[in-house]
Amino acid sequence: MSEPMHECKYNPGFMRDTLIPQVGIITDIRTETPDVKTFRVNAPGGGKLFEHMPGQCAMVCAPGVGEAMFSITSSPTNKEYQEFSIKRCGQLTEHLHSLQPGDEIMVRGPYGNNFPVETELKGQNLLFIAGGIALAPLRSVINYVLDNRDNYGSIDILYGSRSADDLVQRKEIEEVWSKVPGVNIYLTIDREQAGWDGHVGFVPNYLKEIGFTTDKTAILCGPPIMIKFCLQALQEMGFSKEQVYTTLELRMKCGVGKCGRCNIGTKYVCKDGPVFRFDQVDELPNEY
Amino acid sequence: MLKIKTADLPALYERIAQSQDLFLPVRSAGQTDFALWQKDAQVDLDTLKTVKSPKDVFFPQSETLYSCHREDGKLSVTPEELCDKPFVVFGMKACDVQGIAVLDKVFLSEPVDSYYAARRTHGTIVALACGRPETSCFCTVFGIDPAAPEGDVVTWMVDQWLYWDAKTDKGFALTDFLHDLFEPADESTVEQVKTAIRAIVKKLPYADLSLEGWGAQAADTRFDSPIWEQLYKPCLACGTCTFVCPTCQCYDIKDYDTGSGVQRYRCWDSCMYSDFTMMAHGNNRTSQMQRFRQRFMHKLAYFPANNDGVFSCVGCGRCVDKCPSHLNIVKVIKAFGKED
Numbered sequence: 001m002s003e004p005m006h007e008c009k010y011n012p013g014f015m016r017d018t019l020i021p022q023v024g025i026i027t028d029i030r031t032e033t034p035d036v037k038t039f040r041v042n043a044p045g046g047g048k049l050f051e052h053m054p055g056q057c058a059m060v061c062a063p064g065v066g067e068a069m070f071s072i073t074s075s076p077t078n079k080e081y082q083e084f085s086i087k088r089c090g091q092l093t094e095h096l097h098s099l100q101p102g103d104e105i106m107v108r109g110p111y112g113n114n115f116p117v118e119t120e121l122k123g124q125n126l127l128f129i130a131g132g133i134a135l136a137p138l139r140s141v142i143n144y145v146l147d148n149r150d151n152y153g154s155i156d157i158l159y160g161s162r163s164a165d166d167l168v169q170r171k172e173i174e175e176v177w178s179k180v181p182g183v184n185i186y187l188t189i190d191r192e193q194a195g196w197d198g199h200v201g202f203v204p205n206y207l208k209e210i211g212f213t214t215d216k217t218a219i220l221c222g223p224p225i226m227i228k229f230c231l232q233a234l235q236e237m238g239f240s241k242e243q244v245y246t247t248l249e250l251r252m253k254c255g256v257g258k259c260g261r262c263n264i265g266t267k268y269v270c271k272d273g274p275v276f277r278f279d280q281v282d283e284l285p286n287e288y
Numbered sequence: 289m290l291k292i293k294t295a296d297l298p299a300l301y302e303r304i305a306q307s308q309d310l311f312l313p314v315r316s317a318g319q320t321d322f323a324l325w326q327k328d329a330q331v332d333l334d335t336l337k338t339v340k341s342p343k344d345v346f347f348p349q350s351e352t353l354y355s356c357h358r359e360d361g362k363l364s365v366t367p368e369e370l371c372d373k374p375f376v377v378f379g380m381k382a383c384d385v386q387g388i389a390v391l392d393k394v395f396l397s398e399p400v401d402s403y404y405a406a407r408r409t410h411g412t413i414v415a416l417a418c419g420r421p422e423t424s425c426f427c428t429v430f431g432i433d434p435a436a437p438e439g440d441v442v443t444w445m446v447d448q449w450l451y452w453d454a455k456t457d458k459g460f461a462l463t464d465f466l467h468d469l470f471e472p473a474d475e476s477t478v479e480q481v482k483t484a485i486r487a488i489v490k491k492l493p494y495a496d497l498s499l500e501g502w503g504a505q506a507a508d509t510r511f512d513s514p515i516w517e518q519l520y521k522p523c524l525a526c527g528t529c530t531f532v533c534p535t536c537q538c539y540d541i542k543d544y545d546t547g548s549g550v551q552r553y554r555c556w557d558s559c560m561y562s563d564f565t566m567m568a569h570g571n572n573r574t575s576q577m578q579r580f581r582q583r584f585m586h587k588l589a590y591f592p593a594n595n596d597g598v599f600s601c602v603g604c605g606r607c608v609d610k611c612p613s614h615l616n617i618v619k620v621i622k623a624f625g626k627e628d
Contacts, residue, residue: 017402019541019554020354023363063356063363063550064543068568090568104363106356250572251565253541256399259557260538261565263586264572266507266593285511285585287572 018256021061021106022049027081029101032168033161035088036133037097038073040081041107049107052076054117054140055247055275058109059255060084062099066092069252069270072110073136075143082107085136085168111255112274115141115219115245117148124217125153129230131203131222132161135168137247137274138221146180155180156212160188160203164196186210204229214238219245231278241278248273248281248288264288290452290463291473297450300469301325301378307465309375311345313338322377333379333445336422337606341384341534345377346407347391350555353403353541357549370406376462378414382437383427383604385415387534389438390602393595394537412458415439418485424605426494426618432602435485444478451478494603494618498625499588503597506589511581515623520580522613527558529607529616535587535600538564559583584620 028040043049052058052072061067068090074083088097099105115121126145130138145152157177161167167187178185188199188206199206203226212218218239220230227246234244250262250269257263257271265284267273281288292300304310305325314323315332322342323329354367380388388408395404415437418425427434436442440459444451451473454463463470489495501509530536540557543550557564559582565573573579591600607616 017353017367018399019401020367021365023365063358063552064545066543067541093568102361104361106363106365249567249569251567253539256401258394258401258537259540259554260559260586261557263582263590265511266590285507287578287582 018108019254021059021108024049024105024107026099026101026103026105029099032085032170033166036085036166036168037088038083038085038169039096039099040074040083041105042081044104047080048082050110052082052110053114054144055113055115055137056110057112057255057270057274058082058084058107059111059252060086060092060096061106061108062092062095063106065095067106067253068092069111069255071137071140071247071274073139075140075147077144077147085133085139087133109255111270113272115275117141117144121145121217122151123153125215126155127212127216127218128155128157128159129203129207129218129220129222130157130159131226132166133168134221134223135159138219139169139172141219142177146177146183149180149182153182154216155183156186156216157183158186158188158203158207158210160190160206162190164189164193164198202226202229204233207233208236212237214243217243217245221247241282244278245275246278246281247275250288289473289475289478290470291449292452292470294445294448294450296469297331300466301331302327303466303469304376304378304462308373310378311342311375312378322379333416336381336418336420336425337604337609339606339610340532341387341604341606342377342380343384343387343391343534343537345375346388346411347395347404347537350553351403352544352551352553355546355549355551359548363549368403370402371410372406374410374412376412376414379416380413380437380439381416381418381604382432382434383425383602384534385413385438386427386430386432386602387604388413390535390591390598390600391537393598412441412462413439414441414443414459414462417442417444417481419445421485421489421492422605423493424608425489425492425603426497426605427603428489428495429497429499430599430601430603433486434489435482444481446477446481449473451481453478494605497618497621499599499621501624502588502592502599502621504589504593507585507593510589510624511585513624516577516581519615519620519623520577522615523560523576523580524613525560525562525576525579526612527560528610528612530558530560530583531556532606532610534602534604534606559586584617587617588621 024041027042030038057069057071060070070084073085128138248269252262252270253259255270257268262269310325311322313320313332315330319339320332320335321338352368357364395401418434440456442453454460538557539554541554587600
């Protein structure tokens with residue numbers, strides 16, 4: 001349908017486009033695993049670049065190398081800085097891994113929706129299930145929930161990776177999370193390994209072995225194959241798709257639903273996601 | 289209603305160009321496209337369709353977003369200046385004006401794209417009714433009237449006269465600025481021309497194209513159709529359709545190395561390209577069928593679902609004219625029409 005031409009009443013006072021980044025300083029780099037580092041980022045004058053909510057993402061750019069969307073792994077309850085846990089797997093991430101504290105990058109955001117920590121998830125028992133680097137987006141939620149412990153019920157965290165060396169944030173898991181009352185941690189690795197006396201086996205199998213009750217809301221992130229089998233396992237336990245949240249990941253350039261890249265069906269993952277409930281995922285065409 | 293002799297149009301162009309940039313169809317190197325008016329420009333109002341749509345006046349094929357300077361390891365970011373001077377686009381057809389209305393829905397929705405918005409704010413659109421719609425035209429299928437375009441000013445070419453009708457505040461301002469070039473005109477002449485144009489349009493080969501089954505509901509019903517697999521095969525993934533399209537707005541953001549930093553620019557991109565959705569960890573559309581389907585599902589199903597039924601196609605027919613494999617949106621619409 002054609003419609004009358006509207007005069008553009010855009011406010012010329014609007015100065016800074018959302019596509020323009022801020023300069024961020026890397027103030028700390030932790031080597032988590034052989035291919036994952038956690039980068040702490042501050043504004044040049046100190047403090048955070050912006051406020052965000054758990055699950056939101058930001059565009060991290062190394063000028064001349066590239067720009068890509070990463071989930072913000074630190075919780076908004078942290079008032080000092082933001083952190084990104086980044087796996088080395090391409091040109092940009094290879095470059096980021098070569099940086100040192102004091103180096104500058106460019107960051108814009110935050111983008112996307114967030115886990116509904118102040119609405120649907122409030123007062124719920126929470127079950128976090130993550131595989132490998134996918135702990136990164138969940139860590140933001142977990143720390144938010146732990147810092148607002150009274151607002152949530154029981155907390156179960158099931159986390160697995162290929163080997164003990166590939167567990168991200170292991171120190172925080174063992175020294176902080178496992179000491180909070182009402183928090184149960186379940187770690188697993190894919191294959192036997194010297195020095196590991198914990199559980200061995202894939203996340204979906206461990207999930208079935210533990211057999212959680214359905215009085216929980218689950219948050220599930222990981223490689224597609226893990227997600228598929230974990231969702232099946234949860235459904236076998238009696239969880240409905242409305243009880244399970246996840247995040248989607250597609251190529252993004254703008255972050256604001258205009259460049260067209262992350263469009264699937266009527267949704268733009270950068271703007272309408274990355275957080276979706278599985279009943280919402282079901283409504284999307286199968287090309288994610 | 290006002291009018292000006294077509295022989296006097298160069299004076300009108302010159303007057304506009306005294307105070308602002310004027311973009312209009314110019315013939316150059318054997319083809320006609322919108323370009324900046326200059327004294328020796330070969331203005332071509334006879335060619336109905338420019339090869340590219342004039343969308344690049346508002347959404348350039350390539351534009352710098354900001355510059356990033358590096359000195360002693362320190363970065364600084366300088367946003368590109370926004371368009372702050374008025375300009376006029378003269379001779380846009382009804383389909384291309386609706387193309388801008390479609391781009392408005394993308395770029396002026398929150399968060400507003402300030403680069404595009406600045407151009408829209410400063411641009412005055414002078415539309416020109418289509419004297420002789422062509423066989424590849426099908427704008428009426430999308431509710432567009434080529435005899436009465438939208439625009440800040442609407443004009444009609446009748447014999448040796450250009451009829452001029454201002455519609456918006458911007459249009460009135462431009463008309464005031466040019467007022468001594470015009471003489472009063474009779475509406476009835478234009479009404480006759482409108483009737484004649486509409487009579488031509490009714491006889492065009494695609495006039496009866498049906499959009500039944502498309503729109504928001506198609507997002508659920510047509511994605512899994514086997515028709516896509518039968519249709520896509522001739523597609524060469526050249527992206528020509530997306531580049532000539534008035535509504536395609538997918539873009540890329542890239543760096544230009546300046547030696548002491550980068551200029552970060554955006555440029556048109558195409559969902560037809562195999563690396564469009566490629567990430568370090570994989571690609572969610574690995575086949576050309578998927579990419580082909582995405583383009584048409586977006587125009588005919590997803591976009592209307594998100595924009596009150598407005599389609600992201602304006603029936604300009606450029607893809608019909610330009611696709612090297614004779615594959616186009618009309619073929620897609622017809623193929624699904626047969627199915628029903």
